[in-house]
Amino acid sequence: MQTLHVVQPGQMAYERAVQLQRDLVERLKQDPDAEDGYLVLLEHPPVVTVGRTGSEGHILLGTEELSRRGIAVHETNRGGDVTYHGPGQLVAYPIIRLYQRGKDLHRYLRRLEKATIATLSTYGIEAAPEPPSAFRKADGTEAPMTGAWVGDRKIASIGIAVTHWIAYHGMALNVSTDLRHYDVIHPCGMPEVRMTSMAELLDEAPTVAEVGERFAQALTQELGFKIGLADGR
Numbered sequence: 001m002q003t004l005h006v007v008q009p010g011q012m013a014y015e016r017a018v019q020l021q022r023d024l025v026e027r028l029k030q031d032p033d034a035e036d037g038y039l040v041l042l043e044h045p046p047v048v049t050v051g052r053t054g055s056e057g058h059i060l061l062g063t064e065e066l067s068r069r070g071i072a073v074h075e076t077n078r079g080g081d082v083t084y085h086g087p088g089q090l091v092a093y094p095i096i097r098l099y100q101r102g103k104d105l106h107r108y109l110r111r112l113e114k115a116t117i118a119t120l121s122t123y124g125i126e127a128a129p130e131p132p133s134a135f136r137k138a139d140g141t142e143a144p145m146t147g148a149w150v151g152d153r154k155i156a157s158i159g160i161a162v163t164h165w166i167a168y169h170g171m172a173l174n175v176s177t178d179l180r181h182y183d184v185i186h187p188c189g190m191p192e193v194r195m196t197s198m199a200e201l202l203d204e205a206p207t208v209a210e211v212g213e214r215f216a217q218a219l220t221q222e223l224g225f226k227i228g229l230a231d232g233r
Contacts (some may be wrong), residue, residue, distance in 0.1 A: 002035040004094070008209075009040070014047045014074050014085065017093065021168040024095045028166050035100060036228070039219065040093040040214040044085040046071040048185055051080035051159050054119035058082040058186040060178050066184065078169035080146070080159030081144060081189035088176035088197070090208050094213055099108065099165035109146055109158060112171050115218040116148045116156045119173070122214050125201055127155060135190045147188075148173070153196035157188060174198065176205040211222070 009020065017040065021216045024038045034185045048059055048071060059066075059073065059082060066073060071084075098108055113129045120127045130145035150157035156173040174197035180192055199205035220227050 003228040005228045038095040046086040054081035077161040090173045093170045118218040
């Protein structure tokens with residue numbers, strides 16, 4: 001059975017995490033016959049990221065004020081719009097060969113959603129891949145609903161990048177995230193969207209590490225891997 005090597009570097013700055021992913025992508029490129037993959041599980045210091053289809057107009061504060069609040073800003077090559085990462089949020093970056101899984105980006109996104117929703121279900125949280133009603137982006141266009149939703153509140157965001165049919169970037173799940181930091185953006189470009197977290201929904205929030213373990217189990221089951229450990233330094 002293929003092995004998904006779990007890398008757990010702890011809290012890591014966003015730009016360093018992007019470089020780590022690129023390094024792991026290169027490892028897979030250098031051995032195209034190998035069937036293993038990687039799963040990076042970490043937290044970021046406070047940062048707003050702008051995806052390929054995003055607009056800096058969806059960031060509601062200037063760079064100086066964000067810096068004063070200790071929030072960095074980075075453009076990135078993942079899909080999607082604007083999102084926030086910070087302490088208390090599980091960020092999962094699977095580095096997976098999609099050419100061994102049908103070269104189907106849509107199906108891969110759905111499988112990330114399923115693994116996220118399955119993880120939440122182990123805590124008694126009933127989530128769905130879309131909210132009960134559609135949301136629109138700030139420009140009036142209908143927004144894609146990728147992610148995990150609890151009612152009309154979003155709890156997890158998903159955005160990927162692909163090179164040579166190797167996927168990277170991934171999923172961010174609010175465990176005990178400070179939701180006030182989402183007030184500095186239109187999450188995913190949608191002004192009406194409100195975010196939630198596991199801490200907001202449960203009597204006692206689990207740790208990010210514990211949720212990461214459960215997500216790794218759910219993802220390996222969804223993708224047909226077994227879990228292995230790797231050194232992320």
